Amino acid sequence: MSGPSKTLSYECPKCKTVNVPKGKALTVALTCKSCGVYFCPHSNINDKFSEKRDPAIPIGSRGTFEGKTYEVLGYVLKLEKKHRYKWSEYFLFSPYHGIAFLSEYGGNWNFLTPYANHLWLSDRKALQDPYAMGQAFKLYAKYNAAVLYAQGEFFNDTIAVTEDSKHWEHIAPPYILTFEQSNTVTGSFLGKYISPKDVASAFKMPAGKLPKKDGMGYTEPILGNFTPVALVAVSIVALMAAFVINIVFNNMTTEESVYQNTYTQLELKDSVKMISTPSFELQKTTAVSVQVTAPLDNDWFYAEYSLINEVTGEEQEFSGEISYYRGTDSDGSWSEGSKTTDMFLSSVPAGKYHLDIYPEFSGKNNYFHIAVYRNAAFSGNIWLLAIGLCVFPAIYFTYRHYKEVARWEDSDYSPYETDDD
Amino acid sequence: MQRKLKESVLVLCTNCNAKVFGTIDIPAESHGVPDDYSVVQIGSTGKYRDKKFEIVGRIRMQMKDDFRSFWCATYDDDKNPTLWICQSLESIAFAADTFKPFPPKSDIDLNAGGKVVFGDKIKLYVNFVSAPLSIHYEGEIARFPRPDGRFVFVHAMNNSNSALVICVNNDLNDTEMLWAHTRELADVQFENTRKFNEWPQ
Numbered sequence: 001m002s003g004p005s006k007t008l009s010y011e012c013p014k015c016k017t018v019n020v021p022k023g024k025a026l027t028v029a030l031t032c033k034s035c036g037v038y039f040c041p042h043s044n045i046n047d048k049f050s051e052k053r054d055p056a057i058p059i060g061s062r063g064t065f066e067g068k069t070y071e072v073l074g075y076v077l078k079l080e081k082k083h084r085y086k087w088s089e090y091f092l093f094s095p096y097h098g099i100a101f102l103s104e105y106g107g108n109w110n111f112l113t114p115y116a117n118h119l120w121l122s123d124r125k126a127l128q129d130p131y132a133m134g135q136a137f138k139l140y141a142k143y144n145a146a147v148l149y150a151q152g153e154f155f156n157d158t159i160a161v162t163e164d165s166k167h168w169e170h171i172a173p174p175y176i177l178t179f180e181q182s183n184t185v186t187g188s189f190l191g192k193y194i195s196p197k198d199v200a201s202a203f204k205m206p207a208g209k210l211p212k213k214d215g216m217g218y219t220e221p222i223l224g225n226f227t228p229v230a231l232v233a234v235s236i237v238a239l240m241a242a243f244v245i246n247i248v249f250n251n252m253t254t255e256e257s258v259y260q261n262t263y264t265q266l267e268l269k270d271s272v273k274m275i276s277t278p279s280f281e282l283q284k285t286t287a288v289s290v291q292v293t294a295p296l297d298n299d300w301f302y303a304e305y306s307l308i309n310e311v312t313g314e315e316q317e318f319s320g321e322i323s324y325y326r327g328t329d330s331d332g333s334w335s336e337g338s339k340t341t342d343m344f345l346s347s348v349p350a351g352k353y354h355l356d357i358y359p360e361f362s363g364k365n366n367y368f369h370i371a372v373y374r375n376a377a378f379s380g381n382i383w384l385l386a387i388g389l390c391v392f393p394a395i396y397f398t399y400r401h402y403k404e405v406a407r408w409e410d411s412d413y414s415p416y417e418t419d420d421d
Numbered sequence: 422m423q424r425k426l427k428e429s430v431l432v433l434c435t436n437c438n439a440k441v442f443g444t445i446d447i448p449a450e451s452h453g454v455p456d457d458y459s460v461v462q463i464g465s466t467g468k469y470r471d472k473k474f475e476i477v478g479r480i481r482m483q484m485k486d487d488f489r490s491f492w493c494a495t496y497d498d499d500k501n502p503t504l505w506i507c508q509s510l511e512s513i514a515f516a517a518d519t520f521k522p523f524p525p526k527s528d529i530d531l532n533a534g535g536k537v538v539f540g541d542k543i544k545l546y547v548n549f550v551s552a553p554l555s556i557h558y559e560g561e562i563a564r565f566p567r568p569d570g571r572f573v574f575v576h577a578m579n580n581s582n583s584a585l586v587i588c589v590n591n592d593l594n595d596t597e598m599l600w601a602h603t604r605e606l607a608d609v610q611f612e613n614t615r616k617f618n619e620w621p622q
Contacts, residue, residue, distance in 0.1 A: 008455060025455035026510070028486060042554050043485050062621070069621045095458040095615075096622050098606055099510045116512035116603055155510060156486040185486070186533045186548040187511060 010041040022060075023073055023093060023153050030153040038150050040157050047159055051148040053077050056104070056210050057090055059152040063202035065111055065194075068097040074152035078162060081144045083410070088211075091154055099155060101189065102199065107210065108217025109199050110176050112191030130170055130177060132190070137170035137177050139413045140218060161185070173407070174221040193219040216406045224396070231396060235389045242389075246382040253375045255289065258282065260371035265361050277355040279310060282374055288348045289376030290355070293340040294368040296324040301368055303359040307345065310352045318343050344376060424561060425477045425495045427502045428519065431562040433478075435463055438559065445568045447558060454481045454557040460614040461492060461508070463560040467611045469515050472497040474504045476611075478560030482553035482574060489549075489574060493563045503563045505599060507576070507586050509549075513609055514576075514584040516601035520566050523596040529575060529589060537577045537585060545577035545585050566590075566597035578603060 009020045012032035021027035029040045038047040055075035057063070062071045074091035087105035094100075101112040115132075129136050145167055147159045165180040174193035180186070200207035226234070259280040267275055282288070294301040300323035307316045320343045326335035359368065408414035424432060424442060432442040438453035465476040474494040482489045489509055496504035501517040508514075523529075527539045530547065537545040556570035566572065566588040575587040584601040 023458065025457035025481075025483070026488070040485075042483065071620075093458075095460055095617050095620050114511035114606065116605060161486060181534050183532050184550050186546075 010039070012037060013039050021153050022071075023155060026093075026155045027073075027153045028155055029150075029157045029159070031151050036151070038159065043157065045157060045160070049147075049149045051077065053088075053149050055088065055090065055151060057102070057199075057203055057205070061203050061205070063092070063102075063199075063204075065100070065202055068094060070094045070097065070100055072152070074150065074154045074158070076147055076151075076154075076158055076162070077149040079146045079148050080141075081146060083143075085410075086148065091152065091158070093155070101191075102194075103191070104211060106215055106217070107196055107213035108215075108220060109194045109196060110191040110217075110219055111194045112176070112178065112189040115177065115188045115190035132177055133172075133175065135172045135175075137172045137175070138415070139168065140171045140176075140408075140411045141167070141169040141413070143167050171219050173219045176219045191219070193217055193221060216403060218407050218410065220407070222400055222403045226396065228393075228397065231393045235393055239386055239389045242382055242385050255373040255375055258372050258374050259355075260369070262367060262369045263357070263359070265359075265366040268359070273358060275357045275359065277357070277370070277372075279352050279354045280372060281352055282348055282350050284350045285347055286350075286374045287376040288345040289373045290318075290320075290343045290345070291340065291371045291373065292320060292322065292343070292368055293371075294322060294365055296322065296337075296339045296365055298325050298327075299323070299362050299364045301359070301361065301365060303357055303368070305343070305358075306356040307348070307353055308356060309349070310354060312351070316345055316348070318345065348374075425475075426493060426561055426563045428564045429561050430564050431478075431558060431568070433559055433561075435560055447556075447568055451555070451557050452559075454479055454559045455483075457481070457488065458617065459490065460617075461490075461506075461611050462613075462615045465611045465613050465615075467609070469496070469504060469517070476506075476560075478562045479558070480562060480565060481557045481559075482570065483555045483557075484551040484553055484574070487549070487551065489576075491565070493561060505563070505586075505601070507584075507599075507601060511606075512576075512603055513606055514586065514601035514603045516586070516599045518600055520564065520588070520597040520599050523587065523589075523593055523598050525594075527593075529577075529587065529593070529596075531573060531575065531589065537575070537587070543579075545579045545583070547575055547577045549576040550574070572596075 008025055009018050010030065011018050012035060014037040015032060015035040017032055017034040019030060019033055021030055028042060029038065031038050039045060057072055059072050059075060062069055070092035071094065072090050073093050076089045077086060078089060079086050087103060090102040092100040092102060099114065103110045103112065128139055145162050147162050150158060161182060165182040168179040170177045176191040178189045178191065196210050196213055197207055200210055259277060261277065263275050290305060292303065300321060302321040304317065304319040320341045322338060322341045324337040324339045405416045408416055430444045431447065433439065433452055434441050461476060463476055463478065467474055474496045476492050476494045478493040480491040487509060489507060492506040492508060494504040494506060496502055496517055498517055503519065505516040506513065524539060529537050531550050533547055533550060535547045537547060550573060552573045553570040567590065572588040572590055575589055577585040582603045584603040585598055586601055587596060587598040589596045
């Protein structure tokens with residue numbers, strides 16, 4: 001319910017083409033649709049560019065971020081003056097959601113919106129480590145910039161604002177807080193890392209049309225962003241839980257013997273050197289334990305085994321050696337090894353089986369006892385899990401340190417020592 | 422057309438932008454506001470500090486690099502019946518108050534990042550300073566320091582989200598200010614807003 005509005009149009013100062021700005025009265029600077037010259041109707045500024053680059057996301061494209069649809073109104077290619085790196089910024093607008101920016105460097109993207117609720121300044125300098133959103137942000141970059149190329153429309157004189165301002169970037173991955181200050185304005189934006197895949201999805205365009213990702217983005221989250229305390233705590237709790245579960249399951253399962261017998265070396269025939277057990281039945285898929293015992297005394301026993309399903313012919317092969325030695329020395333008597341061993345087969349399907357045994361005797365001992373059990377409880381996995389849970393945090397923090405060093409590689413404010421230091 | 426603001430100084434017709442009432446004179450080119458995709462419009466309603474308000478008018482200042490809108494709203498408050506809403510694309514600030522003279526023994530550094538100091542204690546930082554290139558009006562307007570736009574607009578903040586909008590004249594003794602409270606744009610809800618069919622929400 002407002003009075004009649006005025007339609008704006010701006011004549012290009014160079015080619016005189018009349019441009020009707022998409023952003024209406026919000027548009028303060030634009031490039032001519034015919035000749036590409038950059039001009040500001042309110043201040044008679046115009047500029048040409050030394051470089052031309054077509055934006056990967058065309059002007060006029062619409063993309064949806066967190067359910068909010070924006071249109072790309074402008075594109076700027078910027079240059080950091082000290083280290084001479086270039087990055088792209090896409091200026092986005094929605095009447096309902098305001099302005100936003102997509103910045104892209106090395107194929108890594110951040111989506112930024114205005115952040116008015118944070119006071120940055122202390123004696124005309126940006127705070128070193130500002131606190132926002134419940135966390136401290138670390139200074140990543142402080143720079144002056146130049147605009148190499150612009151296309152489309154802007155709601156400020158993007159060249160002047162970029163080139164007359166000092167810029168600060170603070171990060172708390174995946175978040176970024178930017179701050180810029182000129183003589184007339186200070187501005188702050190809060191952003192978040194967005195993957196190339198999500199950018200492509202937002203604009204419904206093939207990911208291949210976007211710049212190829214080159215290295216780690218400086219706000220890119222690290223897989224599984226655990227704190228050291230949390231990870232150690234979770235590992236300890238998981239380990240305790242695993243032990244408890246293992247104890248409970250061991251108590252719940254009752255091993256049942258399905259076959260046992262004693263064999264002597266005499267039962268080996270010259271040609272085959274193999275013993276076949278009679279058939280035995282496993283009525284359901286189960287863990288199977290094969291226990292072998294031999295009356296060893298400073299001796300060893302070795303055998304290879306093949307558990308054969310008599311219906312399907314499938315074989316599971318395994319082997320095991322037992323040895324037992326004893327003696328006396330200056331420290332007294334000693335012994336090592338064992339006269340028995342357990343071999344564990346997990347998830348053996350139901351069926352009719354027999355074992356083929358290929359034993360090797362040392363010559364001293366000449367018999368062994370074998371017993372096959374179903375519903376076997378095996379504690380070996382719990383120890384593997386325990387080792388894994390202890391090793392994982394160490395591997396994870398090494399990986400994370402490496403990634404953090406990579407994140408800060410291009411920063412003058414890296415908390416990590418570099419080769420240049 | 423019935424006036425809604427107690428301290429109304431200008432009323433422009435909401436259909437044709439003709440002057441209906443006014444104790445101030447503004448040039449013809451200032452009648453009516455250029456379309457700037459504002460979803461807030463005359464007749465929009467909302468709540469500030471649990472009290473209802475209704476937008477009745479707008480002052481739009483076009484700066485070289487930006488703009489500011491001062492929305493005038495009737496406010497459900499006996500003490501401060503006028504609510505000023507200072508809006509840009511990056512921030513919004515509410516002031517249930519009237520413009521008051523800039524106090525003596527105070528100072529302003531007219532640079533972004535500079536201080537606004539009241540005595541020894543109150544200190545704010547300037548985050549925007551610019552002179553309007555043009556000024557436009559629509560609807561009903563409450564008393565405003567310099568309707569001709571011949572001032573420097575200053576927006577300053579402190580870390581408790583208090584904001585100060587100041588219309589600075591050449592002489593600080595002829596400068597007026599408005600205390601406001603800054604809020605995140607996303608936290609502010611208006612009703613009876615303008616819809617744009619060509620834009621999906």
